[in-house]
Amino acid sequence: MTLAVHLLSCTPEPDRTVAAAARLCYSDASAEDLLAKIEEKKVMGFLRHLRRSGHMSPFEHASFSFAVDGISRICSHQLVRHRMASYSQQSQRYVAMSEVDVVVPPSIEADPGLKERFLNLAASSHEAYREFIEEGVPREDARYLLPHGWRTRLVLTMNARELHHFFRLRLCRRAQWEIRELARRMLLIARGAAPLLFDVAGPDCLVEGECREANPCGHPCVSIEDLLADETPL
Amino acid sequence: MTLAVHLLSCTPEPDRTVAAAARLCYSDASAEDLLAKIEEKKVMGFLRHLRRSGHMSPFEHASFSFAVDGISRICSHQLVRHRMASYSQQSQRYVAMSEVDVVVPPSIEADPGLKERFLNLAASSHEAYREFIEEGVPREDARYLLPHGWRTRLVLTMNARELHHFFRLRLCRRAQWEIRELARRMLLIARGAAPLLFDVAGPDCLVEGECREANPCGHPCVSIEDLLADETPL
Amino acid sequence: MTLAVHLLSCTPEPDRTVAAAARLCYSDASAEDLLAKIEEKKVMGFLRHLRRSGHMSPFEHASFSFAVDGISRICSHQLVRHRMASYSQQSQRYVAMSEVDVVVPPSIEADPGLKERFLNLAASSHEAYREFIEEGVPREDARYLLPHGWRTRLVLTMNARELHHFFRLRLCRRAQWEIRELARRMLLIARGAAPLLFDVAGPDCLVEGECREANPCGHPCVSIEDLLADETPL
Amino acid sequence: MTLAVHLLSCTPEPDRTVAAAARLCYSDASAEDLLAKIEEKKVMGFLRHLRRSGHMSPFEHASFSFAVDGISRICSHQLVRHRMASYSQQSQRYVAMSEVDVVVPPSIEADPGLKERFLNLAASSHEAYREFIEEGVPREDARYLLPHGWRTRLVLTMNARELHHFFRLRLCRRAQWEIRELARRMLLIARGAAPLLFDVAGPDCLVEGECREANPCGHPCVSIEDLLADETPL
Numbered sequence: 060m061t062l063a064v065h066l067l068s069c070t071p072e073p074d075r076t077v078a079a080a081a082r083l084c085y086s087d088a089s090a091e092d093l094l095a096k097i098e099e100k101k102v103m104g105f106l107r108h109l110r111r112s113g114h115m116s117p118f119e120h121a122s123f124s125f126a127v128d129g130i131s132r133i134c135s136h137q138l139v140r141h142r143m144a145s146y147s148q149q150s151q152r153y154v155a156m157s158e159v160d161v162v163v164p165p166s167i168e169a170d171p172g173l174k175e176r177f178l179n180l181a182a183s184s185h186e187a188y189r190e191f192i193e194e195g196v197p198r199e200d201a202r203y204l205l206p207h208g209w210r211t212r213l214v215l216t217m218n219a220r221e222l223h224h225f226f227r228l229r230l231c232r233r234a235q236w237e238i239r240e241l242a243r244r245m246l247l248i249a250r251g252a253a254p255l256l257f258d259v260a261g262p263d264c265l266v267e268g269e270c271r272e273a274n275p276c277g278h279p280c281v282s283i284e285d286l287l288a289d290e291t292p293l
Numbered sequence: 294m295t296l297a298v299h300l301l302s303c304t305p306e307p308d309r310t311v312a313a314a315a316r317l318c319y320s321d322a323s324a325e326d327l328l329a330k331i332e333e334k335k336v337m338g339f340l341r342h343l344r345r346s347g348h349m350s351p352f353e354h355a356s357f358s359f360a361v362d363g364i365s366r367i368c369s370h371q372l373v374r375h376r377m378a379s380y381s382q383q384s385q386r387y388v389a390m391s392e393v394d395v396v397v398p399p400s401i402e403a404d405p406g407l408k409e410r411f412l413n414l415a416a417s418s419h420e421a422y423r424e425f426i427e428e429g430v431p432r433e434d435a436r437y438l439l440p441h442g443w444r445t446r447l448v449l450t451m452n453a454r455e456l457h458h459f460f461r462l463r464l465c466r467r468a469q470w471e472i473r474e475l476a477r478r479m480l481l482i483a484r485g486a487a488p489l490l491f492d493v494a495g496p497d498c499l500v501e502g503e504c505r506e507a508n509p510c511g512h513p514c515v516s517i518e519d520l521l522a523d524e525t526p527l
Numbered sequence: 528m529t530l531a532v533h534l535l536s537c538t539p540e541p542d543r544t545v546a547a548a549a550r551l552c553y554s555d556a557s558a559e560d561l562l563a564k565i566e567e568k569k570v571m572g573f574l575r576h577l578r579r580s581g582h583m584s585p586f587e588h589a590s591f592s593f594a595v596d597g598i599s600r601i602c603s604h605q606l607v608r609h610r611m612a613s614y615s616q617q618s619q620r621y622v623a624m625s626e627v628d629v630v631v632p633p634s635i636e637a638d639p640g641l642k643e644r645f646l647n648l649a650a651s652s653h654e655a656y657r658e659f660i661e662e663g664v665p666r667e668d669a670r671y672l673l674p675h676g677w678r679t680r681l682v683l684t685m686n687a688r689e690l691h692h693f694f695r696l697r698l699c700r701r702a703q704w705e706i707r708e709l710a711r712r713m714l715l716i717a718r719g720a721a722p723l724l725f726d727v728a729g730p731d732c733l734v735e736g737e738c739r740e741a742n743p744c745g746h747p748c749v750s751i752e753d754l755l756a757d758e759t760p761l
Numbered sequence: 762m763t764l765a766v767h768l769l770s771c772t773p774e775p776d777r778t779v780a781a782a783a784r785l786c787y788s789d790a791s792a793e794d795l796l797a798k799i800e801e802k803k804v805m806g807f808l809r810h811l812r813r814s815g816h817m818s819p820f821e822h823a824s825f826s827f828a829v830d831g832i833s834r835i836c837s838h839q840l841v842r843h844r845m846a847s848y849s850q851q852s853q854r855y856v857a858m859s860e861v862d863v864v865v866p867p868s869i870e871a872d873p874g875l876k877e878r879f880l881n882l883a884a885s886s887h888e889a890y891r892e893f894i895e896e897g898v899p900r901e902d903a904r905y906l907l908p909h910g911w912r913t914r915l916v917l918t919m920n921a922r923e924l925h926h927f928f929r930l931r932l933c934r935r936a937q938w939e940i941r942e943l944a945r946r947m948l949l950i951a952r953g954a955a956p957l958l959f960d961v962a963g964p965d966c967l968v969e970g971e972c973r974e975a976n977p978c979g980h981p982c983v984s985i986e987d988l989l990a991d992e993t994p995l
Binding site for chain 3: 365366367369370373374376377386395396397398399400401404407410411414415417419421425428429430431433434436437438439440441442443469520
């Protein structure tokens with residue numbers, strides 16, 4: 060596997076749906092009427108206003124499901140710490156790991172000697188994994204010797220409010236490169252489906268214009284174009 | 294206003310999306326492939342299996358947004374106690390209540406004398422509301438004298454797992470008639486959009502075949518047909 | 528009833544517990560050891576550091592339960608919109624409302640004529656409520672004519688992270704006076720139990736030094752002393 | 762490290778606090794009065810009644826924080842999927858893994874040959890980990906080659922309602938032995954602190970008297986005494 064992220068499904072007309080729900084709070088019309096009649100050019104204005112004033116709750120009405128293949132279980136462990144989300148993950152208890160399938164970190168990829176040693180260890184672990192299973196060890200136990208970098212698959216659903224929160228934390232340079240690359244691809248996809256909801260999204264430096272980290276990365280504030288272009292090959 | 298419930302938006306192909314996410318856990322294929330290839334007749338089997346064994350987490354990947362008009366603020370207060378959901382509600386702080394608009398409970402509707410007194414009190418309260426505002430009282434304060442039964446509007450988003458939980462509690466005869474009628478209409482609509490996800494949904498007596506209430510209603514277990522047909526006019 | 532807020536229960540040693548949990552992330556010691564050995568003067572530094580950098584998740588380990596008596600059901604409806612919390616509220620379905628018991632907004636309290644009319648309407652509503660019940664109307668239906676300002680009781684549990692969020696929204700002058708007064712009393716109590724966790728808490732202007740509201744209140748940024756002293760009599 | 766679970770902190774008087782909050786819903790007294798006056802023998806009755814009828818929301822007012830040392834990152838990955846909880850986990854990005862420290866599954870522990878091979882692989886991985894770091898690879902990257910079974914520490918807070926849910930899923934024989942052993946120790950500790958809240962807790966077979974799993978374990982329903990005595994040495 061290599062890293063692959065696809066949009067499995069999302070709320071239809073996500074920009075308009077959120078704008079209509081937000082309008083309802085301050086209007087005497089029904090949400091159905093608001094959704095039908097809201098002018099396209101006003102949607103942008105409403106959504107910007109909500110984002111800037113921090114009134115993000117209407118963003119919850121738009122939901123996005125991603126199919127994610129090929130992240131490491133280190134990355135998935137970080138990912139599932141986001142609790143305002145839904146996950147279905149491939150089980151290592153039930154699915155056999157039939158081939159060596161491990162994420163090689165860029166710092167190791169860059170050094171042929173380290174990379175070879177890394178892959179040899181992964182292959183030895185996987186060989187033992189298979190032999191342990193042949194000896195009668197359950198899959199769920201044999202996997203204790205597979206390396207942390209082993210790849211996994213999952214389906215992940217988040218609403219647009221939580222996605223903004225996720226992008227804020229995980230597109231920061233202080234996040235690890237793997238979940239940052241996952242977040243970058245998710246943001247590219249989310250902007251394709253809901254360009255107005257995700258017009259501006261990313262770390263504090265991009266969204267708020269300043270960094271709150273106690274130990275900042277030292278880089279200048281990033282633009283959304285640079286952020287989206289900054290691919291980590293995985 | 295009278296009670297009106299509409300589906301504002303929902304995850305496309307909700308039945309298949311949930312089935313594909315559930316399959317991923319036990320498969321070596323990607324979610325995208327699973328979604329494309331899953332046979333219609335197998336979707337039903339997977340979803341039934343999940344529901345019966347109580348493995349409801351994949352149901353979270355399908356999300357439903359409802360436009361609800363004309364419930365009382367008593368009902369909306371009960372409704373928003375469901376925390377695994379998203380709400381945008383018409384604000385009485387910002388929107389003027391221009392006409393008398395109150396839910397009359399069936400037990401009062403049935404007695405012309407009580408109904409007249411009820412409506413007269415609502416009219417007196419609304420008259421005072423308007424005059425207080427003319428005297429300079431803010432809307433947010435004047436509303437303290439409007440009756441509890443005053444109607445409101447909201448947009449409500451729940452995923453299919455939480456909807457099942459909501460239907461379990463609120464379609465029970467021990468729930469109040471108003472939120473039960475809201476739940477009945479939501480279930481009718483949800484079944485239209487996702488017939489397999491909501492094939493069986495409702496109170497314990499219907500879903501589990503037995504009641505857990507300490508003080509049961511005394512009626513026999515309800516069938517889903519009877520449940521869906523049992524309208525309360527509002 | 529008048530408004531009364533008490534601390535029913537809270538995590539013992541809340542400041543130290545949060546600091547120990549936060550330290551664990553960056554340490555090779557056990558949480559038990561960290562809790563036993565952490566120096567008092569370092570607790571303050573850790574907690575400040577967490578708050579300033581927005582790393583609030585360790586604040587979730589300290590939990591606070593409040594007994595709240597005498598807020599209106601308008602206020603409780605706003606309150607229960609905070610979903611990261613637990614509520615047990617007095618039920619108007621099961622408990623009879625034996626006396627007139629209604630919050631009079633300060634803008635109405637200030638005008639003897641309006642106040643008299645307000646209280647007369649509340650009394651008429653309550654009289655009808657009692658007579659409807661005598662006529663056989665269930666309590667849960669008769670309450671549809673009680674005014675919105677009717678008082679209620681509840682137990683409310685929030686962790687320190689959600690309390691900070693609650694104080695940020697509800698201690699702002701843009702929040703309604705009633706929930707702002709509730710929040711003020713909760714903050715006074717929380718600071719008594721956990722002075723370091725709630726050393727700085729309140730609206731954006733106080734915590735961040737600037738307002739994000741699209742329509743700011745126009746007042747200068749508030750100090751925590753002024754915030755805590757600004758009582759609304761209820 | 763070996764597995765160690767301690768109670769770091771919990772709500773004082775958890776049984777009484779929950780009972781008082783539950784009573785409030787059906788009473789005209791304040792929660793403070795109810796907490797002071799509730800008779801010990803009635804607490805048991807209330808809590809049983811709530812549990813049997815499935816009205817678990819008052820259980821949320823009692824919160825428990827555990828210090829957990831020595832579970833594998835396989836187990837912690839399963840654990841943090843419980844979203845109604847708070848976690849602070851030792852970071853492998855910031856803390857160096859100075860010694861080989863890995864959970865050996867019982868099925869491997871039982872076979873000296875497999876165990877030796879398992880530990881040799883863990884030692885080779887750790888040796889490479891250290892050398893990679895010496896070569897300039899960041900800790901967060903070097904850890905990609907450590908085995909899944911590597912031990913971790915965390916602080917975990919759950920309320921009594923979520924603990925019941927956790928025990929239901931994770932004390933079932935269908936759960937993996939490691940998280941089942943963690944759950945067993947947590948239940949022992951929780952019963953020590955709140956004997957009435959956790960009077961009856963565990964898998965469906967114990968609590969409901971029947972199994973819902975599509976593929977049951979085949980064992981007879983477990984008693985709570987047997988459940989609590991069934992230690993897995995780790």
